[in-house]
Amino acid sequence: MSDQSERGAEESGNRDTGTAAVVDIHQYRQSRDPLPVTFHRRELDAILWIYGRMVGEGAWRDYAIDHLKDKAVFSVFKRSGEYPLYRIEKDPKLAAKQGAFSVIGADGRILKRGHELKQVLKVFDRTLKLVD
Structure with missing residues (x-):
């Protein structure tokens, strides 16, 4: 019962x-508490290769890496106390649209954006010009 x-x-x-x-x-x-967005090892290798080349040319002197909740940012400085000359950003929310990677200038303009980091970093390649 x-x-x-x-x-x-x-x-x-x-x-x-x-x-x-x-x-x-x-x-x-x-x-x-979601994990922050980070650069993968190959992405960071490509960025640091460009950074090393530009340091050798004397154009860049310092950098900072920020891993935020929505994006990862690699900032490049001429001097450590100034605003960054360039920001290389990885934003996974834009991966399906315009591409997750972008290079942003000191004035806030997007210089190049794409799906592959190596293609985006070509904005730093300098072309030789014929001078008379």
Whole structure:
């Protein structure tokens, strides 16, 4: 008789709604505090290769890397106390549209944007000009 009374109480909606469910701790932490966007190793290698070349030419002297929630930014400086000359940004939200990678000048203009970082970094390649 006690089985029927317990079942009747459960079916009528009197059971406790605060029951615990098993949740993966990794998914829970990621939903509460998502991981920041970062540059992958190959992307950072390509950026640092350009940086090293420009330091050798004397054009750049310092850099900063920021890993934010929505994008990763590699900033390039002539001097460490100034505004960045260029910002190389990775924004995954734009990957399906205009491309995740962009190079932004000191004035805020987007100099080049694309899906592949190496193509975007070609904005720093200098072409030789014939001088009379």
